[in-house]
Amino acid sequence: MTPTPRLDPESCYRAVKSRDRRFDGVFFTAVRTTGIYCRPSCPARTPAYGNVTFHPSAAAAQAAGYRACKRCLPDATPGSPDWDVDADLAGRAMRLIADGVVDREGVDGLADRVGYTTRHLSRILTAELGAGALALARARRAQTARILIETTDLGFADVAFAAGFASVRQFNDTVREVYAASPTELRGKRRGGRPATGEVRMRLAVRTPFAGRALHAFLAAHAVPGVEEAGEGWFTRTLDLPHGPGTVRLELDDELGRGGTAMVPATFRLADLRDVGAAVERTRRMLDADCDPVAVADAFAGDPVIGPLVRRLPGLRVPGHPDGDELAIRTVVGQQVSVAGARTVTGRIVAAHGAPLPEPEGGLTHLFPTAVQLAAADPESMPMPRARGRALVGLAGALARGEVDLSGGADRDDVRATLLALPGIGPWTADYVAMRALGHPDVFLPTDLGVKAALRGLGHDLDDVPALTESWRPWRSYALLHLWHTLDVLDVAPTTSREDD
Incomplete structure (x- = not known):
């Protein structure tokens, strides 16, 4: 198979010779003499240049007739950033x-x-x-x-x-x-298996360094009662999946692995085991699992503002979200209120409109209301100012009709334009949704009050922000998270402090 134009064979081979873990998941090395494909960092002896080809995906290597290496498990790498x-x-x-x-x-x-x-x-x-x-x-x-x-024992x-x-x-x-x-x-030697119970325990691969505690702090600070719950080192939430409800529990820590790839323990409880793939992928989005933290750190190495923050907190992730519709609705609910206030109001909406779980688990009692359910609600009944209630129901209607697609399949610029055309949706909200629901790595929120407080706290003139942020491309979302993490995530509301909506 002919390599795709993106892959330069000589550059790829240099990465293979140095066993550079940064390229795991970016490309795959196939060896003609063995019929095996590997990740670039495979510890096996480096094959001769003339015996290898490079492929941009595991599927491409498999389609070319190669099987996965049993030593380095190349198909288990995080996806390409x-x-x-x-x-x-x-x-x-x-x-x-x-x-x-x-x-x-x-x-x-x-x-x-x-x-x-x-x-x-x-x-x-x-x-x-x-x-x-x-x-x-x-x-x-x-x-x-x-x-x-x-x-598993399935x-x-x-x-x-x-x-x-x-x-x-x-x-x-x-x-x-x-x-x-x-x-x-x-x-192998694990004989037999017990009947499926709907519980699946897995380990999700992420690149190191991985700031799991910082990710946990962010998710815990924004946890909505009934839908999410957090404790010391763990976070759990409900999942509205294609074939039924589910939940996931994540164990988040900074000491999950060294040397390229860490494994985040995840426990899924699913009404239908056909939803394993969807549940895993949506959880990986929440972890920002495809991020290359070394590339992000290299981009900020010499920056006077973000560089010291990256060195202080390596491996910081941009928290994604398993459901784009939910994230958009929650963002509108939280406009111009504190994080604590947004959690309280959203919890009331969940209790009033969300579907109860067949079997509650601890503090998890409901699925988040669907866009269809909220589109049918009376804006006046929402526990918020009338204008924001109308904006929320209007957004839910657009999501329910398919006018706004937050599944990740639509072009980001088109999504942003569509969101901005809706009443009550301003640039802050549209960009925040792009960052967390669509995985956009290059979002910055210049009007955000938390950003301004962070920059002032670091001793920087706000007039310099436009010039600074241009130098942070294409990783401005990570710069934004580093600024937010200089503040107390419970006292300053990064998801709600804005001036333009």
Whole structure:
């Protein structure tokens, strides 16, 4: 297979020779003489230059006839950070494929989501990622299946359907082809399996350094009663998934791993095991799992403002969100009030309009109300000023009608323009939604009161902000989070302090 234009073979080979972990997930190395593909940092002996090819995705390597290395597990790497940086058609499609759209709606459904014909989408994906949508989805199913085989006691039939396969036979054939081993061989000495209970424990790969405690502090500070709960080192929340409700519990710590990749323990409780793939991908968004923290740190190394903050708190993530519609609605609820006030008001909306969980878990009692449910609500009944209530119901209506697409499949600029056209939605809200719901790495909020307080606290003149922020591209979202983290996240409301909405 011919490498895609993005991959320069000589540069890739230098990364392989140095076993540079920064490129894990960015490209994959296939060795002709062994028929195996690896991550760049694989500890095995470096193959000769003439015996290797480089591929932009695990699916591309698999389509070329290579099987995954059993030593470095290349398919388990975090995704490429380029997908969020570029946010091009291929990147948007990959977010939807990872969420299981191809499994649920087929390639035609994926093409409809991104607004292109099936033929054009296939051409772009093959050119950019070396494989079409079906092959990319198949690689994702195989990787999910391997994790479930190796880390759970689920029976193989349960694993097959949880990973998104249409049949046990398809599951067996794919696992044998991709890993050169049967499901039984992958599980090794762990014999048998107990019936599926709906609980799946996994470890989610993120690049190091990983500031898990800072991520936990942010999520805990914004936890909405009934939907989210946090304690010492853990965070849990409900998930509204395609086949039913679920919950996830994350263990977040800074000491999760050294040397390139950390593993975040996650426990999922699902009403339907077919939702494993979607639940994992939405949780990975929350963790900003595809971030390359070394590249971010390098970009700020010489910066007089952000550089010292990055060195003080390496590996800081931009917290994503598992549901774009929910994030947008919560952002409107929190306009011009404190974080604590926003949590209280949102909790009341959840109690009044959210669907109760069949089996509550601790403080988790409800799913967040859907856009359809809130679009039918009376704006006057909302526990907030009337103008903001009308803005919230208007936004919910636009989301319910599909006029605003926050699934990650739409172009970010188009989404922003559509949001700004809605009453009560200003630049702060639109940009904040882009940062957390769409994974935009280059958002800055110059009117944010928390940002201004942070810069003043660091001794910088606010008149210098425009010039400073230009030098922070394309990682301004990370600069923003570093500024917020100089403040007390409970006392200063970064998600609500704005002047333009």
